[in-house]
Amino acid sequence: MNKRTSLFENGLIWFGAAVSIAEILTGTFLEPLGFGKGMLAVLLGHVIGCAMLFCAGLIGGQTRRSAMETVKMSFGQKGSLLFSILNVLQLVGWTAIMIYDGALAADSIFHTGAWLWCLVIGGLIVLWIFIGIQNLGRINTIAMASLFVLTVILSFVIFRGEPMHMLVQTGEGMTFGAAVELSVAMPLSWLPLISDYTRNAQKPVQATAASAAVYGLVSCWMYAIGLGAAIFTGEDDIAQIMVKAGLGIAGLLIIVFSTVTTTFLDAYSAGISSESISAQIDGKWVAVGAAVIGAAGAIFLPLTDITGFLYLIGSVFAPMIAIQIADFFFLRQDSSKQTICIPNLIAWLLGFILYRFLMGVDIIVGNTLPDMLLTVVLCILINKIG
Secondary structure (H helix, E strand, O other): OOOOEOHHHHHHHHHHHHOOHHHHHHHHOOHHHEHHHHHHHHHHHHHHHHHHHHHHHHHHHHHOOOHHHHHHHHHOOOOOHHHHHHHHHHHHHHHHHHHHHHHHHHHOOOOOOHHHHHHHHHHHHHHHHHHOOOOOHHHHHHHHHHHHHHHHHHHHHHHOOOOOOOOEOOOOOOOHHHHHHHHHHHHHHOOOOOHHHHOOEOOHHHHHHHHHHHHHHHHHHHHHHHHHHHHHHOOOOHHHHHHHOOOHHHHHHHHHHHHHHHHHHHHHHHHHHHHOOOOOOOHHHHHHHHHHHHHHHHHHOOOOOOHHHHHHHHHHHHHHHHHHHHHHHHHOOOOOOOOOOHHHHHHHHHHHHHHHHHOOOOOOOOOHHHHHHHHHHHHHHHHHHO
C-alpha cells in the first residue's frame, strides 16, 4: 500500500509547484495594466483556476485514482487514451520549457553556458524522481524552507524602491480579460495531474483544499514578483534583478531549486499518465525519460514564447475537466467500464471548438470560465438526451 501523504506534505508539494520562473515571467507580461489593475486580474484568474483545480483534485482524492485514471470515468477505457497521450506530450513539453527557462536564468548569473545548467537541472529532476514523492519528506521540507526565505528576500529587493513606471497605465497591448486568462492558464495547466498527488492523501478533501489554496496564494505571489519587477525596476529579466541586488549564489539557488521542484511534478506525472495507457509501462522510467527528453529539448530547441502552448493546453484540458466535473458532481455516472463514452467525447469536441472561438473574444473574466461552464451544460444536456 502506498504511504499516505499529510496535509503538510501536500502543501509542500504545491508550494514547490508554484515557485516557478515561468510564473514570474508570465507576471511581467501584465506590466501594461499597471500594478493595481494587473494584480486584480491575477487574483481573479487564480480564483477561477484554483476553484477548477480543487474540483479536479477532489475527484482523484475521493476515488483514489490517478488523474488519467479518473479520465476513464468520463470517456471510457479507450476514449481516455487520447487525453493520456496528449497529457504525456504536454508534460514533456512543460519539462523542456521549465528547464529552458531555468537554465537561461542561471546562465545569466554565471556565464558557463545554458547547456550546462540544462544538464544540472535535468540531473536533479532525475534524482528527485528516484527518491520518489512519498520519500522526499525532509529533503522537500528543507528545499521549500530555503526557497521561502530566498523568495521573501527577492520580494523585498523588488518592492523596496519607487516604481519606475506609473502604477496605473493605459493597458495598451494587454486587455484585462487577456490578463485574467494568462492568470488562469497556470493553475489550468496543473488540472490534468493534481489527482496524481491527492489520490495518496490521508484526508483527500482537506488535502485538495490545502493544495489548491497553497498553490493559488504562492502563484499569485510569483505573478506579483514578475509584475513588480517590470514596474518597480524596469527589468523583466528576473536573473538580472538578482544580480543587481547582489543575490548571486542565493539567486542561483532560487532559480535551480524552484525549477527542479516544479518540473519534477511534470516529469513524475508524465510517468503516472503513461501507466494509464498500458499496464506494461513502468512509470518511473517514463518519468526519467521525460526529464532526459526535456533537458535535450531545452538545449536544442528555442522555447521562448509559451503563450500559444498555454492556450493549446487550455483548449484541450479545460473542456475535459469540465466534463469530469459534470459527470462526477452532477450526473453521478462512471463510464470506466465502457470502451468509449461517445456523448462525452462529443461534448468535449464542442467544448474544444468553443474554446478556440472564445480566444478571439475579449471577455472580462477570460475565456476559460465561460468555456467550462458551457461545456458542463452541454455535457449534462447531451447525456440527458442520450
